[in-house]
Amino acid sequence: MTKVLGVMSIKGILEVRPLDDIEYQKFVIARTKLFEFSKKQELFRLVDANYMEYKNVLNQYFKIHCENSDIHGTYVEKMVFNINRLVLNFLSAVRTFLDHAETNLKRKYGENSNNFQIFDKACSSCFDHYFSYRFLYKLRNYSQHVGMPIIGLETSSEMVSINPLEADHMLRTITLKNDLLKYDKWGKVKDEIFFLPDRIDINPYIDEMMHCIDTINTTLYGKEEFIELLQYTAFLDKLIKEAKSKDGIPCIFLKIENITDTEKSSLLFSERLRLTVDQFPFNAMELIDLLNLRSQGNSLN
Numbered sequence: 001m002t003k004v005l006g007v008m009s010i011k012g013i014l015e016v017r018p019l020d021d022i023e024y025q026k027f028v029i030a031r032t033k034l035f036e037f038s039k040k041q042e043l044f045r046l047v048d049a050n051y052m053e054y055k056n057v058l059n060q061y062f063k064i065h066c067e068n069s070d071i072h073g074t075y076v077e078k079m080v081f082n083i084n085r086l087v088l089n090f091l092s093a094v095r096t097f098l099d100h101a102e103t104n105l106k107r108k109y110g111e112n113s114n115n116f117q118i119f120d121k122a123c124s125s126c127f128d129h130y131f132s133y134r135f136l137y138k139l140r141n142y143s144q145h146v147g148m149p150i151i152g153l154e155t156s157s158e159m160v161s162i163n164p165l166e167a168d169h170m171l172r173t174i175t176l177k178n179d180l181l182k183y184d185k186w187g188k189v190k191d192e193i194f195f196l197p198d199r200i201d202i203n204p205y206i207d208e209m210m211h212c213i214d215t216i217n218t219t220l221y222g223k224e225e226f227i228e229l230l231q232y233t234a235f236l237d238k239l240i241k242e243a244k245s246k247d248g249i250p251c252i253f254l255k256i257e258n259i260t261d262t263e264k265s266s267l268l269f270s271e272r273l274r275l276t277v278d279q280f281p282f283n284a285m286e287l288i289d290l291l292n293l294r295s296q297g298n299s300l301n
Contacts, residue, residue, distance in 0.1 A: 007248030030232035132208035
């Protein structure tokens with residue numbers, strides 16, 4: 001049996017080069033570790049997916065506004081409905097992530113364990129130092145019990161030069177302070193909301209909340225574990241770059257050689273069954289890269 005680095009394409013499976021036993025075993029270990037890590041990070045990935053969808057849709061609406069600043073009526077109502085859906089999805093995913101992380105750490109290590117205390121300290125630090133975290137944590141409760149958080153989109157265009165074709169466009173997602181203050185379960189956050197503008201743009205708060213969740217998420221895995229994952233990712237990246245010498249999707253396949261006539265006679269599709277294909281954990285690798293990139297800019301006060 002030969003281990004081979006290759007690519008899958010419309011032409012079939014193409015060979016790049018053979019792998020020795022050590023390389024192949026390292027590939028198996030790296031792939032397994034990354035898949036396991038990705039599985040443990042499913043709820044964080046859910047938060048991030050909802051955040052990215054919100055940002056992408058908002059960018060689409062911003063582009064529409066730049067191209068046609070006179071959008072109004074039914075189309076704007078649909079936009080507001082969609083933004084509310086995305087905000088609620090994000091807030092619900094955040095709450096689910098935090099609740100599950102807390103429960104799992106307590107069950108696995110105990111409430112007095114160092115693992116749980118590190119997580120709990122990170123959550124408390126975010127709550128104490130970031131108004132966005134306090135505000136959106138409570139806004140999720142407001143949305144669940146009172147009403148939709150977003151009441152409209154606010155657009156504006158300002159001239160940035162004497163050229164009438166050059167303008168600075170802005171798109172804000174708005175919630176009303178007076179509506180929020182009618183809710184009686186804000187706690188101390190209500191006093192902070194009181195000093196906000198009457199029309200509150202929620203965008204910067206969502207961005208900062210995601211920053212907090214990134215930071216809290218880093219407490220769910222050890223520094224040494226993550227360094228090891230980065231090393232595995234770097235090893236797999238090197239193989240992928242080699243495979244890009246040919247067109248197709250990089251993979252590892254096992255080529256069965258010297259099949260006997262007896263074995264061949266028992267296989268209806270012997271040519272297809274001669275290969276076992278292992279794919280790279282692309283999604284897990286993207287997650288590791290994302291977490292590494294964000295961790296470089298994340299810190300708690």
